[in-house]
Structure formats: C-alpha cells, structure tokens
Amino acid sequence: MKTALILFFGLTICLSCFAQKEPKANLIWSEEFKKDGLPDPANWSYDVGDHGWGNNELQDYTKADPKNARIEKGVLIIEAHSDPSRPKGYTSARLVTKGKAAWEYGYIEVKAKLPQGVGTWPAIWMLPEENRHGGWPKNGEIDIMEHVGFDPGKVHGTVHTEAFNHGIGTQKGAQLMVPDFHEKFHIYAIDWSAEKIDFFIDGHKYFTFENSGKDYKEWPFSQPFHLILNIAVGGNWGGQKGVDASIWPQRMEVDYVRVYNKKP
Numbered sequence: 267m268k269t270a271l272i273l274f275f276g277l278t279i280c281l282s283c284f285a286q287k288e289p290k291a292n293l294i295w296s297e298e299f300k301k302d303g304l305p306d307p308a309n310w311s312y313d314v315g316d317h318g319w320g321n322n323e324l325q326d327y328t329k330a331d332p333k334n335a336r337i338e339k340g341v342l343i344i345e346a347h348s349d350p351s352r353p354k355g356y357t358s359a360r361l362v363t364k365g366k367a368a369w370e371y372g373y374i375e376v377k378a379k380l381p382q383g384v385g386t387w388p389a390i391w392m393l394p395e396e397n398r399h400g401g402w403p404k405n406g407e408i409d410i411m412e413h414v415g416f417d418p419g420k421v422h423g424t425v426h427t428e429a430f431n432h433g434i435g436t437q438k439g440a441q442l443m444v445p446d447f448h449e450k451f452h453i454y455a456i457d458w459s460a461e462k463i464d465f466f467i468d469g470h471k472y473f474t475f476e477n478s479g480k481d482y483k484e485w486p487f488s489q490p491f492h493l494i495l496n497i498a499v500g501g502n503w504g505g506q507k508g509v510d511a512s513i514w515p516q517r518m519e520v521d522y523v524r525v526y527n528k529k530p
Contacts, residue, residue, distance in 0.1 A: 295367050295525040299342045304330055305361060313360040313494075316353060320402070323387075323501035324509065325358035335359035341519050346386070346497045348514040356514070360496035368395045368490035373529040375455035375466075376410065377521040381497060382448040383513030386415035387504025390454055392491040399482050403431040406486035408463065409439070411454035416507040419445045421454070423465035425475045428483040440465065440473035451521055457529045460488060495520060 297309050312335075316326035325346060328334045334357055335344050346358035376390045392408040399405050407426040424439030431437050444452055444467060457464040465473040477485045497518050500509045 289528060291373070291526050291528045291530040293524060294372065294527050295369070295523075297342075297523045299337045299340055299520065299522065302337050302339070304332060305335055305337060305342060309363060309366055310361045311364060311366065313362055313496075319498070319501075321498070321501040321503065322505070323498045324354040324505070325356045325497070325499040326352045326354065327360045327496070328357050331357070331359070333357070335361060341521055342495070343517050343519055344388075344495060344497050345515050345517040346381070346499055348511065356499040358497045358499060360494065362492060362494050364393075364395065364492040366492075367525075368492040369525055370488065370490045371458050371460060371527075373455065373457045373526040374410065374493070374524075375453050375526075376493075376495070376523050377451050377453045378411070379449070379451045379519040379521075380411075380413050380447045381415070381516035381518055382418060383415045383510050383516055384507055385500050385505055385509030385513070386413075386516050387498040387501055388413055388518045389494070389496055389498070391494050393494060394486070395490045395492055398489060399428070399486060402426075403433070404428045404482070404486065405489075406491075408456065408458070408487070408491060410456050410465070411467075413447060414504045414506070415510075416504075419443050419447055421447065421467060423454075423456075423467075423473050425463065425487075427486055430484065438475050442467050442470070442472040451519070458487065463487065493523065495523075 312329040314327045314329045344359050349357045380388050390411040394405040397405055403426040409424040412422040420441050421444045422441050453468050455466040462474055462476045464471050498504055
C-alpha cells in the first residue's frame, strides 16, 4: 500500500509539472474595429499605387480614403470601386501591419465576408518584414485566404517560396469550398510553428505545409511576417476571365483579426 501511494503521488507531481510547462494560448495582438472611421493608424498602414503589383492588376490602391477603407459598426470595410478618372479604371485599398505588428509563429485568424463577381480578387495574407534572401519569392509568402470571383466559393490557402511558387508551377496549397463566402462571415486561419503551417477555415484544417528542414529556399518562414488585407481587381489570376463592369462596388468585410501565441 505504501509503495502504491508513493507511486501515485509521484505520478501526480510529474503530471502537474508537465501541465505547468505546457504554454497557454494567449492573445498577443488583436484588432476588433470598434471605432468608426478610418482604420487605426497605430495598427495599419497603406500600400498605394496602380503599377500592377507584379500581377497586371487594375486597381489604384488609395491611402486613408474612407471610400476604399473604413470602419462601420464594428466592421472593417475594404471596398473596390469602378472609377473612370483613374488610369486603369478602379480604386481599392491594401492595408498592412508592416512596421507596426509582425509575428514569428503563432495562430492568426481573420473573420471575414468576401466580395463576389468576376474580376474580384480578395486576399488575407502575409509577407516578411525584411528581405533577408533577396526579392520575391525568396523570403516567402503565406496566403491565409485568396478567392477569385470567376471561381466562386473555392477558397485557396497557399505558400510561396523560392522552391515552391506559382511562377514555376510548384506552389504548395489546397482549396476548400465555402458556398456562402459572400453571405456569411467565416474564420480564415493558420497555425504556424517552426515545424509546419496548418490552414483552417471555421476550425476545419484543410492543408498542411511542413518544414522540410533543408534551407530557406523551401522554408523561409523562421522570421517575422506582417499581415495584409486587400481586394485586387483583375490581374493575371483574378482577371483570367475578364472583369465584370456591372458589379462594382464590391467589398470585403472584416469583423476581427486575432493573433495568439498558439492555437486556442
């Protein structure tokens, strides 16, 4: 009996020590979009311009223009408009946390409702804070969510690296059908660690990209990345079947962005 009690208490102590060492899932950054008006400049900056963004896109990204980016009733609205006064005919917004918030590993989730229509190309994605290895795609890209309007309901999760990218037809990713993508909010997320990146929609894991353990050409993701929210118009992918001139304006609505040190 005495031996059994000693073993029992010893096991209890060991399990207690293990539980204490297991880190908790803590919220380390969030944006809840509570205040109406322009996005909080403490959290967001703007990429601006109409140079095509490497994909022959048509939109002119504006800065601090409530027509293209604003908060209303607790929701961030990114809205693309037809605008004949612009050289390529469209305006939109591309919000970034670069220089304000970036993370190396963690669980990142964005609750969003997407635009619809041929020519829309919304994205929730990440790029590195620094160009340590050269130009794109050597430093990596994490596409938490992409959707092209000519293929409605098919949501893509993808990574790009020097070894794996669409430029050479080797990109790594997967797709999941979300039929009500433009009617309801869904949670698009990644769980990113030193070993792998898991992709989720509404808690359902549909793709995993594993660290091969080789070099940055396959895994450049051991460095801080910032978040990007945008709607592109047309482009090499989004405009493959043209741009429907009758659908504008189109918007992506974002309820929140939350970053945890690990998956809750």
